[in-house]
Amino acid sequence: MRTLLTGNYAVAEAVKLSRARVIAAYPITPQTTIVEKLAEMVEKKEIDAEFIRVESEHSALAAVYGSAVAGLRSFTATSSHGLLYMYEMVWWVANARVPLVMAVVTRTIGPPWNIHTDHTDLLTMRDSGWIISMAENVQEAFDLTVQGFRISEEAGLPFTVGMDAFQLSHTAEVVDLPSQQDVDAWLPERRQPYRIEPEDPVTVGCIGPNEYTAKLRCNMAREMEKAKELVNRVDEEFGKSFGRRYGGLVEEYRLEDADYAVVMTGAWSGDAKDAIDMLRKEKLRVGMLRLRYFRPFPQKELRKLLEEKEVLVVDRDFSMGHMGILGIEVSSAIGDITNVIAGIGGVDVGVDDFKMMFRKFADKKLRKIEWWPEEMFL
Amino acid sequence: MVAGGDVSMKIDELPRRSSLLPGNPSCQGCPHAIGLKALSVLENPVLIIPAGCTTIIAGIHPKAAFNVPVLHVPFASAAAVASGLAASYRKEGVEASIVVWMGDGAADIGFATLSGAAVRNEDIIVVVSDNEAYMNTGIQSSSTTSWKARTTTSPGGKSEEKKDLAAIMLMHRIPYAATASVGYLPDFINKLKRASEIDGFRFIHLHSPCPPGWRFDSSKTVEIARLAVKTGAWILWEYSGRFRITSPSKPYKDGSKRVPLEEYIKTQGRFKGLSEEDVEEIKSKIEEQWKFLLAFEEIFR
């Protein structure tokens, strides 16, 4: 069924169709309407789930940790300060190897107070052991959420769906919503490494030899590595059932014959693609590698697809004292890159900006690390 | 019959074996280890343990010290994790007594979590085993440390009041709240049993004198817990629709029946060097607490 939905409502529909049984969340703009919608669905009995109205984000993730460890498909969502407030639980859930899905509607971090997008919040999850994805459009946010449950449960790792504040969360786009029957057929029964059940007297997470911590981390690292293949496989299988494939960990856009490759992630990639189309007409061979997943990180794909290309990484985030976070990551895989920092705090960056930016890059008029647009930072 | 102060029980009603197995890492004379024995009266217990002494007591991998399911959770998260667990079990029709066992440290850092779970009237039992300081990190002041008690962060004696956690929890309009003491195990067991027959959020504030933390000999845990009650410094009460002072504390409603406070204070290194004025001040604080709770008894008849 094709229908008009905002990103937040699309995620809520995906959670419903994935038959999540427990949802816990605390409101924060711009995430709020996801859980408002889910609360409404629960109350109208459109979804057979419990909604726990927790008193904080720390408790939101703690509560779904509890419900997931007891064996039920669970979901939460947050943004920015909410994510930072639950940060302790972010790590705990991953280290405990508990599958669940969380949506992070990306929003900058204060002060000053600002509810608009950049990717700094999501990227703070980098080292925690979550599988981290980022949507470009509303349909992809929906698809990633459904796929997230499958990937998370197969990998035994938690999964996050990132999407930009307002540009996706509150922007309505036409979405192809699959039927419940089709999702049921595609999404297997939940599985997980272990459960907490009465009468099974196991103790989970007690102190122990240091080697056990080390072995657990190594196992996580290996599982994360295996998840690369898993993400690609799930993308393909999803494509077979629902007709939409994105390319797995990365999406290529007019990349193969490009001299200049742009690496970026999130909703603004759509505008950048429009700019690429326009520049192509002007005979500038630009292409894009869009990071759909930040963890596991697609080094292999980057090395293969960006070989012998000039690479520009456009970051909507910054690692203080260094460079853009994607910039750091991409250069760790392929070496020398140029890094533009733009759109921080939701500053609007449109097709014209991208066109100018890519043109300047081709003309070698960008600094190694360039805050965009230059005149704003004079 | 087993005498537990004024509460007696038939020996056969008492749990013979603890859910905590011998040879665990608890200190000699540990009050938590005594209190945890009471949990064996519960059907299908599932234990949620945030950071604290009981994190250690629970055993060292691969050997768990509990023979019931235990989930270790971050410090401030326990009541929220329990809420999620309860939601799952409710959805699946799983029968379980979900017990959050925490110290006063977790009750401090997780106070919002505790309050949120109480407001939602989550179907869980929360026991705060209160040894009146952060013992697991080495005896630092908590919000339930007694006024003037010496800790490593209040070497000259704590300058703030002891927070009445149980009364605060009661004010959440939960169906069950009580105080208990490891010195009166039958009373604690009775309270747990009563709590287990009620649905919703149940809270028990358990007084747990700590030998290394309060600086007394490990053989004195029960004796000192009892002295706290006999001097009126710790008052046992229960609310389950009505509020009442419970048996071990009943005689001490009458101040003249109480053992002199000095008998309690002198047993503990943490109160060493208190002036006479300080002791008098503590006595007046205790008197105030009695007035407060007796008024409660009048109100919630």
Added chain:
Amino acid sequence: MKHSEYLIAKPSKGSAGQTGLWRSFRPVYHVERCIRCLLCCFYCPEDVIEVHYHRFILFHYEYCKGCGICASICPEDAIEMVEEEE
């Protein structure tokens, strides 16, 4: 070993080893004085006092930490704490 097993521990006595070795004083039972009230058994933090035939008691010294609560709580002085020899 499955990875999750590093997270999961199973119930076992002696999770802290043979805690009887912590003991400086050993509880010694004077059966003739025992009134079989079982208070000692009830309050033993370590759960190492077993109720035996006719409600006489038996100490499991392997794990008894020697805290002395049993002796201190006994109304008839039927338990005595005796210093362990080296």
